[in-house]
Amino acid sequence: MIIELAKKEDALAMAQIHKVEIAQGFLSSLSSSFLQRFYLALIESGYSFCIVAKENNEVVGFASGAIDMNKFYFYFLSHYFFQSFFILLPKIFSSFKKILESLFYPVKQESLPRSELLVIAIKKEFQGQGVGGLILKSFILEMKSKNITVFKVVVGEELKSAIKFYEKNNFVFVKNINIHGKAQSRVYCYKAI
Numbered sequence: 422m423i424i425e426l427a428k429k430e431d432a433l434a435m436a437q438i439h440k441v442e443i444a445q446g447f448l449s450s451l452s453s454s455f456l457q458r459f460y461l462a463l464i465e466s467g468y469s470f471c472i473v474a475k476e477n478n479e480v481v482g483f484a485s486g487a488i489d490m491n492k493f494y495f496y497f498l499s500h501y502f503f504q505s506f507f508i509l510l511p512k513i514f515s516s517f518k519k520i521l522e523s524l525f526y527p528v529k530q531e532s533l534p535r536s537e538l539l540v541i542a543i544k545k546e547f548q549g550q551g552v553g554g555l556i557l558k559s560f561i562l563e564m565k566s567k568n569i570t571v572f573k574v575v576v577g578e579e580l581k582s583a584i585k586f587y588e589k590n591n592f593v594f595v596k597n598i599n600i601h602g603k604a605q606s607r608v609y610c611y612k613a614i
């Protein structure tokens with residue numbers, strides 16, 4: 422198993438793993454080509470990065486994060502706005518409120534760290550074998566190399582295995598928030614020592 426920084430060509434595999442493993446989330450309801458561009462931006466921008474786990478040269482899991490969410494969203498909008506607009510067009514009217522809520526929730530949560538673990542997901546057949554733990558270790562080292570010692574993660578209340586995973590890995594519960602209407606999410610913070 423190889424754990425390394427993601428390259429642009431890994432973006433599609435990451436989008437596919439996201440769609441399968443976090444099927445009920447809002448991002449998963451958007452098209453694969455939108456998600457692929459979202460991960461491309463996370464790999465390219467100087468404010469974010471992704472770590473992948475590869476087995477036989479195939480991505481089997483990943484973590485994505487931003488050292489500054491506001492700057493990352495600015496990068497995404499300035500580089501991918503038009504492409505994303507047309508890809509999202511069929512959804513834009515029905516999901517306009519959710520898209521704005523997703524984009525602007527970091528602004529509403531000013532008291533929380535600007536750095537964030539956005540998504541971690543492992544292919545089902547590789548879960549429960551320590552791959553998530555290895556990716557997280559590498560993610561924390563990458564954050565530290567960028568002088569980030571505190572970051573948050575927002576996790577849906579229904580993602581019980583992810584909640585167990587974060588608590589087992591020393592994330593501290595901070596508060597509950599609502600990003601999309603009634604759906605509850607938990608905010609956890611990780612503080613590197």
Ligand SMILES: CC(C)(COP(=O)(O)OP(=O)(O)OC[C@H]1O[C@@H](n2cnc3c(N)ncnc32)[C@H](O)[C@@H]1OP(=O)(O)O)[C@@H](O)C(=O)NCCC(=O)NCCS
Pocket residue numbers: 442443539540541542543544547548549550551552553554555575576580581582583585586587589
């Ligand atoms: C959450 C996730 C990333 C964990 O990765 P993983 O490789 O399965 O986790 P590890 O094997 O490194 O497990 C580490 C610890 O996490 C906890 N854990 C992981 N999966 C669990 C599960 N299904 N149920 C309960 N606890 C679990 C356990 O405490 C485990 O430690 P243990 O084996 O000593 O008991 C992975 O299960 C996953 O991709 N889930 C679906 C996507 C998701 O919900 N992502 C989070 C969205 S932000």
